[in-house]
Amino acid sequence: MNANTRLDVIAFEQRPLKQPHRDTLETCSLEQLRDVQLRRLRWSLKHAWRNVPWYRQQFEAMGLHPEQLEHLTDLARFPFIGNAELHHHYPFSLFAVPARQVVRLHACQDGSARSPVIGYTRNDQEVWAALVARSLRVAGAHAGERLYALGSHDGASAGLQLGAERLHCALLPLAARGAQEQVRLLCDFQPQLLVASPAQLLALAPELERQGVSLPGLSLRSVLLGPQPCSHSLRQELEQRLGVQTLALYGVPALMDPGIGMQCPQTRDGVTLWEDHFYPEVIDPHSGTPLPDGQFGEVVLTTLSREAVPMIRYRTGEIGRLLPGTTHSMRRLERLTGRDAAPLRQSA
Template identity: 40%
Template sequence: MFNPTAEAMPLAQLRALQLERLQATVQRLSERVPAYRTKFAEVGVTPDELKTLGDLHRFPFTRKSDLRDSYPFGLFSVPRSELRRIHASSGTTGKATVVGYDRNDLDVFAEVVARSLYAAGARPGMLFHNAYGYGLFTGGLGTHAGGERLGLGVVPISGGNTDKQVQLIEDFGPEVIACTPSYALVLAEALRRRGHTPESLSLRYAVLGAEPWSDTMRREVETRLGVKATNIYGLSEIIGPGVSNEDVHEQQGSYLWEDHFYPEIVGPDTGEVLPDGEFGVLVLTSMTRTAMPVLRYWTGDITRLLPADNATGRTMRRMDFIQGRSDDMIILRGVNVYPSQIEAVFGQFAELRPHYQLVLSRTGIMDELLLKVESGRTDGALGREVVQRIKAQIGVSVTCELCEDGSLPRSEGGKLKRVLDLRGAR
């Protein structure tokens, strides 16, 4: 049964546990994974040099390319006979990234997801509508096992098939739902078309993740589904969903489960560790996985670390909303901008919907950025005001196209692509 007491571990005890687990992880990687042994030799470090948490920065980063270079099982630290599950990315941009789990890893996975669902408001005995995709994607099976660990009744609906989703929500009456934030809005629209109001729905809590989103989208989901929505964060290279989750009462940053995952924030260009409170790239080390521990994984996600909120009794740090990905950053005429920044600005307009797309194109030598956003109004005055406010608050010049409701792409349960880059198109 799930036990939440570890979240309130005294800070000195937590730091000592982290060091102990990091030392064991580095030693395991050095002894069992030739690729890591080579990486350590290349930078001239050995496991016995990790004497304090501050020494971790001396060890090399792990990047997605390392997983692809070691395809399929080169980073595993157990024989294949000990594996109990394998997940993988789609591999649409090259070789898939493969991750493996032994019995211990699946236990850790279920525990951290159960902890996340509990923070999101779920309680034993509730019904859990799990609309994350099952299969090679870690989301569906990962949240499923965590829901069972917590004592929820799990409905494994998976992603897509919206009509069936709506029917089961109507017939089963679940209190908890998990899916991507963009798909939550798709379900909200479908439920509205069936005559439902937020008050007529059984849903109380939404656990949303797998894509960047904002407080603007949170408010829209909460209003239209009648729920309290929290952010769940994770990635398959570290374990899957359940690395962190917001507290349903705060909704002010996701608590990182620091007894299992050690976080760092580093400069995107320098790789140097930044102090808490500064924005940079999130780097994570899995400290309790045994089949495939990953050291200093460069997530590419831009965020910052925040102190714990003493009101909850937790001692673990929080991570702020993901501002974007270091590889998704748009450089427009010398200004760095993330899609979430633009969303935060147009979210200030009540007439605009959270359905949008950013289209990058090139005229001559100049890059152009078009914001397409759905709106109840399509007059030019509103579009000009949006453009002016984006310029004033972010410092970039864009054009704005106000689109009719329902005209922009919708999620079918997976991640929704927000940026369309046409600069290389012919």
């Protein structure tokens, strides 16, 4: 290797890592946020109406046109979409762009023979990377750190990879098969953040205890839980056994997973929703009537910037309520699990 091609290791190691700046919308005022939401919602409705025949048919059957959306509350007049429609229009009938503009495809694994397919344009992928990076940074990740995701590679792993790269972090691409191997990898690579589901952590805890391995002793600061909601009692158990803080990393497979919201470690008072790209509603699961903030009901999300597969009023099937923002102007989502959510689900 000659002098012209030799890497100057010392200069490289001393070069400071630049932390990506917060985008202006993350810290905007509530008034600015509502203005952005209205403009993007109008675009999303028009985009779906012009390019997805099913949406046009649904709108026209209800005597609606995107131009009739004058206020955010007018969204309640438009039809819902749910998993039944996603299955019926498998695989590409709900796509709003030609195939040549789709750069990524993911199947939402729901156990069915025809799992819904979600696509991303290049711009969709950029938004995904930015929102996952925002979530990881809010969770406390810094440039140069390592993240370890338990489990196999899937759509969520792809999103984590995009976000980690945007934040200048390294996602360890390791899909171990058993708890013993997972513990070994944690000891070898010592990540600062771990991404896992509650079930994966429950399976890992006994092996950590058997080997006498302390996660804080490995420099691990936090565990990001997703995508399923985790009860308060289970989170307490996990934190007591693992010795680290857990935070909710929110995503919905049919929309974006992860990247829709993140729990802030300073307050841990629900998931802050990234409302500049997803407009949230809570409805009565039986009548479909919108409920005011603070009341529990079914969570409904509308994409505000999605090009490939716009989703207008997607019924998530989750039970939760919207609360005012604390660390951000964007609202928080508190989700119910198990017995607490069962009565509302049964009323649908």
